[in-house]
Amino acid sequence: MSVNHNDIKEFLLKSSGREIRINPNNEIPKSPNPLKLSKWYEEELKWINKQIDELEEEFGMCNICKEGCNHCCKLAVPVSHAELLIIQKETSKFSADIKDELLTKTVNICKLLDANELSSNIHPSRHHSNEGIKASYYELNITCPLLNDEGRCMIYPVRPVSCCTYRAYNSYNDCINAHVVDTAIAFDEYGLFLNNNMAKAKKDKAYFKLIPLALRDALSKRL
Numbered sequence: 078m079s080v081n082h083n084d085i086k087e088f089l090l091k092s093s094g095r096e097i098r099i100n101p102n103n104e105i106p107k108s109p110n111p112l113k114l115s116k117w118y119e120e121e122l123k124w125i126n127k128q129i130d131e132l133e134e135e136f137g138m139c140n141i142c143k144e145g146c147n148h149c150c151k152l153a154v155p156v157s158h159a160e161l162l163i164i165q166k167e168t169s170k171f172s173a174d175i176k177d178e179l180l181t182k183t184v185n186i187c188k189l190l191d192a193n194e195l196s197s198n199i200h201p202s203r204h205h206s207n208e209g210i211k212a213s214y215y216e217l218n219i220t221c222p223l224l225n226d227e228g229r230c231m232i233y234p235v236r237p238v239s240c241c242t243y244r245a246y247n248s249y250n251d252c253i254n255a256h257v258v259d260t261a262i263a264f265d266e267y268g269l270f271l272n273n274n275m276a277k278a279k280k281d282k283a284y285f286k287l288i289p290l291a292l293r294d295a296l297s298k299r300l
């Protein structure tokens with residue numbers, strides 16, 4: 078069934094304000110221990126995604142995102158300090174060769190960001206300035222360094238909040254060559270819920286960087 082922007086607006090209108098349920102069996106760790114934080118986050122992503130699935134079912138919306146589709150991996154993804162710890166934990170499992178290859182790729186992307194003055198921290202609440210950053214980032218045609226050669230996310234179970242709360246509803250074609258897709262939704266309320274909870278463990282709200290910059294920090298241990 079074809080979905081247009083009005084369907085998306087109606088879905089958002091009807092579903093917004095829905096209370097986000099707290100997972101009673103997954104308490105946020107009280108300290109930023111990367112292993113505990115990572116385990117908490119992986120579980121919490123499933124919990125939050127289940128709630129978004131339920132909303133879709135209730136309002137008859139069919140999410141078309143599937144593993145291996147990665148058009149949205151060209152979008153600007155902000156990463157918090159807590160997410161960075163999780164990424165660092167996850168990438169520490171990679172072999173030395175893969176880490177080296179990833180770091181080289183990431184450093185090259187960061188040079189491109191530096192050259193285009195896109196290396197500053199992001200302020201997630203400043204939507205207007207972020208729109209400019211997102212547009213400029215997209216113009217550089219950067220693919221997330223964490224997308225592997227098979228087109229799959231290397232840290233999928235603990236991918237950043239922005240990645241896992243973004244869903245498309247009409248056609249994959251809408252997501253090709255577009256950084257603003259009016260038939261997709263970024264479930265910001267759910268993202269905020271996750272970010273606020275993570276901030277309880279890692280109280281450093283100042284750090285929000287674009288994913289290549291955060292990944293460079295994680296791989297080179299510049300935290």
Ligand code: SF4
Pocket residue numbers: 147149150151154221222223224229230231232233236237240288
């Ligand atoms: S972290 Fe994973 S899902 Fe997110 S943009 Fe990168 S490759 Fe895509």
